[in-house]
Amino acid sequence: MTQALSPHVIFKQNPDVVGAEVSGEMILLNTQTSVYLEIDDIGARIWALMETPRTLDALIHALLKEFDVDEAVCTANTDAFVQYLADNDFLAKTA
Helix, strand or coil, X not given: CCCCCCCCCEEEECCCEEEEEECCEEEEEECCCCCEEEECHHHHHHHHHCCCCEEHHHXXXXXXXXXXXXXXXXXXXXHHHHHHHHHCXXXXXXX
């Protein structure tokens, strides 16, 4: 079982991950682990936002400004997605 993410930890895109749009879908590939991930439009937006290092709280705040979504739903879904990205080395914690 993975540990819950702290809302204050700063994450950024792992530099070993490349992303590309293929046939209208965003594909991420970790070049070190060869793990790939196909993500939807909202996942692609989260990925783009993570180009700039930010906390989970800052990411959720940015998404709430852009999308018409309930805060609790946005928080739960974003937390789960970022947890997955971090667990699979798509995101890196900054020092």
